[in-house]
Amino acid sequence: MIVTRFAPSPTGLLHLGHAYAAITAHESGDDFLLRIEDIDKGRSRDAFILAIFYDLKWLGLSWDEPTMRQSTRMGAYAEALVNLKARGLVYPCFCTRADIAAEIARAGEAQHFDALGPSGPGPDGPLYPGTCRACSRDEGLSRMAAGESYALRLDVARAAALVGPLTFTERGLLHAVDPLRFGDIVIARKDMPTSYHLAVVVDDAHQQVSLVTRGEDLLAATHIQRLLQALLKLPELIYAHHPLVLDENGKKFSKRDGAVSLESLREAGATPADIRARIGL
Ligand code: GLU
Numbered sequence: 001m002i003v004t005r006f007a008p009s010p011t012g013l014l015h016l017g018h019a020y021a022a023i024t025a026h027e028s029g030d031d032f033l034l035r036i037e038d039i040d041k042g043r044s045r046d047a048f049i050l051a052i053f054y055d056l057k058w059l060g061l062s063w064d065e066p067t068m069r070q071s072t073r074m075g076a077y078a079e080a081l082v083n084l085k086a087r088g089l090v091y092p093c094f095c096t097r098a099d100i101a102a103e104i105a106r107a108g109e110a111q112h113f114d115a116l117g118p119s120g121p122g123p124d125g126p127l128y129p130g131t132c133r134a135c136s137r138d139e140g141l142s143r144m145a146a147g148e149s150y151a152l153r154l155d156v157a158r159a160a161a162l163v164g165p166l167t168f169t170e171r172g173l174l175h176a177v178d179p180l181r182f183g184d185i186v187i188a189r190k191d192m193p194t195s196y197h198l199a200v201v202v203d204d205a206h207q208q209v210s211l212v213t214r215g216e217d218l219l220a221a222t223h224i225q226r227l228l229q230a231l232l233k234l235p236e237l238i239y240a241h242h243p244l245v246l247d248e249n250g251k252k253f254s255k256r257d258g259a260v261s262l263e264s265l266r267e268a269g270a271t272p273a274d275i276r277a278r279i280g281l
């Protein structure tokens with residue numbers, strides 16, 4: 001049985017890109033789940049969760065109840081973190097964005113290459129240059145005791161060495177995992193005790209998702225998520241990333257750019273069939 005999911009963050013109204021992702025996931029599985037990814041408490045709104053339910057029902061989709069909300073799953077993420085910490089795979093990082101930018105500039109001038117390679121652009125922006133990885137345990141503890149805020153990062157090189165070479169299956173093709181391409185990712189943010197990658201991996205396993213369909217902008221994230229699955233001994237999933245729906249200017253729809261929402265299309269008279277036609281489904 002194929003279990004798929006649609007996992008929106010309730011930080012805005014759904015747009016045509018979300019409709020494409022949700023319908024694709026719904027049509028690809030025998031069982032379809034909705035998961036509300038609301039770990040970012042500062043940006044998530046209950047009103048957007050209700051709007052997600054309304055839009056998906058309007059599109060004719062149904063999902064297994066109850067709907068999981070990631071904000072209720074902090075205990076499970078904490079357990080996964082304890083596991084990684086106990087194996088020495090995690091270190092505290094006190095750097096601010098400005099510290100990271102300054103370190104990257106300095107490293108560039110000195111032609112200094114971190115063990116992970118040049119701190120060039122990764123899929124999520126510049127790679128973390130590894131500054132705090134070199135901190136001693138005592139220094140870390142004393143900065144924590146002094147009340148400095150910190151994130152937790154995964155020591156990716158060490159983690160990758162521990163699990164050995166990995167692959168993932170994308171649309172029937174085997175891809176070699178390149179875990180270093182993101183650098184030492186944050187697995188618990190300064191303002192929340194988890195991160196997107198950790199929460200997704202823990203929840204996909206908990207919900208017994210077997211096929212992940214999502215936009216191809218998240219294909220790169222699969223490399224790090226596969227590494228986390230292996231570290232946490234979670235089942236391997238299969239993946240099918242789909243092209244993004246583009247607007248008339250060839251740009252991807254984004255909540256930030258105020259993309260036309262399903263709600264406003266509906267209010268302007270569009271039917272669910274019109275939405276499907278506009279996104280080629
Ligand atoms: N919550 C993520 C988003 O809204 C999607 C996560 C995923 O599909 O893995 O972009």
